[in-house]
Amino acid sequence: MPRRYINQLAEREQVSEVYLIADKQLRANRQGNLYLQLRLGDKSGQLTGMLWNATENISKQIESGQYARVTGTMHMHNQQLQMIVTKVERVDPSQVDETDFQTLQSADVDRLARRLAELLREIRNVHLRSLAEAFLVDEAFMAKFTAAPAGVKNHHAFRGGLLEHVVSLMELCSSVAPHYPDIDPELLRIGAFLHDAGKIDELTYEKELGYSDEGQLIGHVVMAVSMVEHKARDAEKLSGDAFPRELLLRIQHMIVSHHGEYAFGSPKLPMTMEAMALHYLDNLDAKMHNVKLLLQEDTGSDSHWTSYNAPLARKFFKGERHS
Incomplete structure (x- = not known):
């Protein structure tokens, strides 16, 4: 059966x-x-x-x-x-x-990991490319990054969810950035890559999803800022040049402001073009994923509407079923 x-x-x-x-x-x-x-x-x-x-x-x-x-x-x-x-x-x-319990199969993870590396290695700015490479060659980091969820309940809450969310967000940034010439598209792409990087240690995800002690006490935003600080030193070794201080600040600002509002736990409001774009695009990708799942999973009723979703504070229209 x-x-x-x-x-x-x-x-x-x-x-x-x-x-x-x-x-x-x-x-x-x-x-x-x-x-x-x-x-x-x-x-x-x-x-x-x-x-x-x-x-x-x-x-x-x-x-x-x-x-x-x-x-x-x-x-x-x-x-x-x-x-x-x-x-x-x-x-x-x-x-x-x-495999009955893995939202992403091994082939999906491998495909997404390859695409992540492609998007990062397309970057031409030597400092940003070196920073990206410092993360990509870190096998321990990448093993966690490709396994971690993006959340416990809110969005992409499954093993590999962080990777799927980040690649989707980076593709979204690549599509939107050319519409706004004042945005640095490569800086925005790095921000998309690193904004949730702290979740690799904030969350636990061997089987059940939860929070580590470090995650509860410090949180992924602070953890990611620290990660970038350390990797900037590795990037200097790869490039042979000092990592520009303002560039590092802009990256860290995107991380600390990507939640967008103080009410959502953001330590800072977005105060650069790239930070503003990252906040809204990150929120868009997360919300659209939630709606997609709600529509997919709400199949047990003949109603044209989904059940009420508390995080999104609404129902969604399913329409008529078609066989």
């Missing part, structure tokens, strides 16, 4: 399938009765599962980051599909085809 992926499930469907336990929380309701709230995942998306009348013993049998066979029934709750779980059993990872 073929596998049922999360984005294929429908209301009232009986399910017995293996999923990754992306998150697990044992909670108590107002009456003090325990229940287990699960975040189930596969390569097609994630889903909330609720196991009522749970016990601490049941909770101890499974952990976040493990595979489990989950049995239950799909139903709508607040216009979103959930699974009412009746049984959950841990599964030996050796019995699992991990």
Whole structure:
């Protein structure tokens, strides 16, 4: 029997399938009765599962980051599909085809990594090209950069998501920059490459997605600024010239201002043409990815509209289904 992926499930469907336990929380309701709230995942998306009348013993049998066979029934709750779980059993990872849980396959990652290198090695400014090369030849950095997600929940929240987001953003920058002659397109491209580089150590992503201690205490913005400071010294060795101080400041400013607003956790507002462009294009790429996923995953209802999406504060029109 073929596998049922999360984005294929429908209301009232009986399910017995293996999923990754992306998150697990044992909670108590107002009456003090325990229940287990699960975040189930596969390569097609994630889903909330609720196991009522749970016990601490049941909770101890499974952990976040493990595979489990989950049995239950799909139903709508607040216009979103959930699974009412009746049984959950841990599964030996050796019995699992991990490609069922990888949003990006190895071939996709290799293709994106090649494109990243192409885009960076097209840069003609010797200092920017040397800086890019200092990162590209760092095998430890690149291994993390090609595996890390771009977020835990908000966007590109899957292994390889950071790479996919950055390449998409760099392509977007290449398309938009020529429309504004005052923008330095190569500086903008480097900003797109490095704006989220700190996430390689801010986040944890072996199986479940989460935050490292360093990520919780320092955050990816500060971490990326420090990375660039150190790599600028390596770039000097590659180019044989001192890295221009103002150029380094402009790159670091793009990093610290790419969230765009103080309310969004940005230490600084964008104050250069490149920083302003990076903020809006970064936000565009993230938001469009979120909408695409929402439309793809909201298949369990016959409604012409998706369920309400809290981060985007709206529903989206699906229209009529066509067979």
